[in-house]
Structure formats: C-alpha cells, structure tokens
Amino acid sequence: MILIADSGSSKTAWRLRGPDGEISQYLTDGLNPVHKDVEALASILKDQLVRDLPVEEALIQEVYFYGAGCVPGLPSERLAGVLKNLFPEAHVEVSDDLLAVARGVCGHEAGIACILGTGTNSCFYDGQEIASKVPALGYILGDEGGGAWLGKELLAAYLRKELPAGIHDAFVKRFNLDRSQIIDKVYSGGNAAFYLAGFSKFIFHHREDPFLYKLVYRGFSIFLEKNVKRYENFEKYPVHFSGSVGFYYSTILRKAASDHGVFVKNIVEGPIAGLTLYHQK
The missing domain is CATH 3.30.420.40 (ATPase, nucleotide binding domain)
Known part of the structure; x- marks a missing residue:
C-alpha cells in the first residue's frame, strides 16, 4: 500500500492507494518541518491521519511526502524520522513542493x-x-x-x-x-x-x-x-x-x-x- 502527501503550510492532502488500486483521501493540518517540531508533527499525524486509516500502519509499504519546507537538510530528515516511526515497514521519501508539482503535472x-x-x-x-x-x-x-x-x-x-x-x-x-x-x-x-x-x-x-x-x-x-x-x-x-x-x-x-x-x-x-x-x- 502506498501513502502519498502534498503538504502546504496550512493543510496536507493525502491519498492512500490500496492493493487493488482503490484510492482513499484524507486531509490534515499542514506539516511544514521548518515551522513544526517533532512532537507537533507526530501529534498531527497520529490524531488526524493514522487513526482514520483503514489498515494497520505496518501494512503501509511506501510513503511519499512532498511539502513546503521540505528542502534537503535537518527539517526534512526530522519529518522523515517521524514518518518512519509511524510506518516502520515503509520506504519513506520526503521531497519539496516543486518536485510534487513537477511529478504531478508532467508525470514521467x-x-x-x-x-x-x-x-x-x-x-x-x-x-x-x-x-x-x-x-x-x-x-x-x-x-x-x-x-x-x-x-x-x-x-x-x-x-x-x-x-x-x-x-x-x-x-x-x-x-x-x-x-x-x-x-x-x-x-x-x-x-x-x-x-x-x-x-x-x-x-x-x-x-x-x-x-x-x-x-x-x-x-x-x-x-x-x-x-x-x-x-x-x-x-x-x-x-x-x-x-x-x-x-x-x-x-x-x-x-x-x-x-x-x-x-x-x-x-x-x-x-x-x-x-x-x-x-x-
């Protein structure tokens, strides 16, 4: 199962792709790692996303997070660590919002x-x-x-x-x-x-x-x-x-x-x- 996020400073749009291709949608607060510490990031993810997922966290195989503030460096690494703790079996990638747009509009x-x-x-x-x-x-x-x-x-x-x-x-x-x-x-x-x-x-x-x-x-x-x-x-x-x-x-x-x-x-x-x-x- 694949979890995908597009995050701004105020809100984050999520998509969960199931094994049969079905898509579920979720919305949480923004997760800009420059403006939020580890505790705030984890709290938002647990309270606004994880509890609503229809599957156990361990079944998520891939997480692709794109967002504002997710430039290479410590903030992105901090967010990636939080995601990895929540989804321990998943491959986790954190990228910036420009790459999100490029992949979202250009595809391959x-x-x-x-x-x-x-x-x-x-x-x-x-x-x-x-x-x-x-x-x-x-x-x-x-x-x-x-x-x-x-x-x-x-x-x-x-x-x-x-x-x-x-x-x-x-x-x-x-x-x-x-x-x-x-x-x-x-x-x-x-x-x-x-x-x-x-x-x-x-x-x-x-x-x-x-x-x-x-x-x-x-x-x-x-x-x-x-x-x-x-x-x-x-x-x-x-x-x-x-x-x-x-x-x-x-x-x-x-x-x-x-x-x-x-x-x-x-x-x-x-x-x-x-x-x-x-x-x-």
Whole structure:
C-alpha cells in the first residue's frame, strides 16, 4: 500500500492507494518541518491521519511526502524520522513542493513545471527529477504573476488613484481601506504575502474589466519572460501549471502563453491527483 502527501503550510492532502488500486483521501493540518517540531508533527499525524486509516500502519509499504519546507537538510530528515516511526515497514521519501508539482503535472515526461499561486516557482523536469530551475525570489524580489504580486499591483493602483472609477468604487465598498491601514498591514503585519494575495479574489471577480485584465495579463507575461523562457529550448517542451492563480485565471494565462510562443498543457489547482497517478505507475 502506498501513502502519498502534498503538504502546504496550512493543510496536507493525502491519498492512500490500496492493493487493488482503490484510492482513499484524507486531509490534515499542514506539516511544514521548518515551522513544526517533532512532537507537533507526530501529534498531527497520529490524531488526524493514522487513526482514520483503514489498515494497520505496518501494512503501509511506501510513503511519499512532498511539502513546503521540505528542502534537503535537518527539517526534512526530522519529518522523515517521524514518518518512519509511524510506518516502520515503509520506504519513506520526503521531497519539496516543486518536485510534487513537477511529478504531478508532467508525470514521467520531460517538461517545464510552474507554480502559480500566492507565490511562483518553476523548473525544468526530465521526467523523473528536477534538472534545473530559475531561482524563486519571493514576493519582494519576484513572484510576478502570483497572487501576492497581483494584490500588490492592485493596492498600488488604488492608492495612486489609477483604478477606473467603477473598480475604485467597488474596491472601496468591498474593503473600505485607507492608506495607513494598507501600509501597516504590508510593512508591519505578519504574512504580508498572504495579505496581498487575498486581493486576488477581488481582481478575479472583476477580471472582465480591461484595466484588471491587462494587469493579470501583464503579470503572467512577466512570469513567462523571467521564468519559462529562461529554459533552453523552452518552445520544444510542454509547460504545466499548478496553483490557484493559474487555475482560476487559466483563460488569461493561456492567452499570454500563446502570445509568447509557449505551449501550455496541464493547468491544475493542486498536484495530488497527478502525484497519485505518478506513483501508481
């Protein structure tokens, strides 16, 4: 039996593949090993996953865990140790979320895999492992086209009174924010990236407005230029996307990609279904 996980900082999606190919689904809190110690990791796994599994832990033969914070080093080793203690007979692998996306959207074929959610990331995937990647710089230095970038551009346009009158009025009615509140949240509050990304929903609901359509299109165009088109022979490979922003704005994303000579294949909200197929094969 195979257990597969795709974990963010807030939640973890699990799939259990039984001996006859049947799939069971589970959801637990996020298991970022950078932010949680051994006791917290073990507690979440025991209380939210193990007790609900239909089989004894010793019957799990393979565990593939992909998640935020699972870069090589001590945090990943700590999480792998917790998983090995819980599933003593299993082969355990812990990998980062970019490899999860690559395997989830590309399967066993070479391609360019991209994350387009709150933040952004990308890599060239050879069909089994990540062969190369453009550095992800986070929401301050990069993340063009991601949710935080979209929110940042919207807020800047609002504060500079660049929004069309109808969009400006809708924004005021929805949020009723002044400059001091925005500046405080962005520069003094925690999780500024998530705060900024929260405004992407407003853009989505008004995405037919020419100003906001162009804002999203511009963000995706910059992402393609600074990421996808940096890979050698990018035009020869399919490009895949995972993440809420790419998924919900897929029409604009495909248009921008077409205009840049980029062939987009899969756009998914998350990689867990594809990961399940990958490990079945």
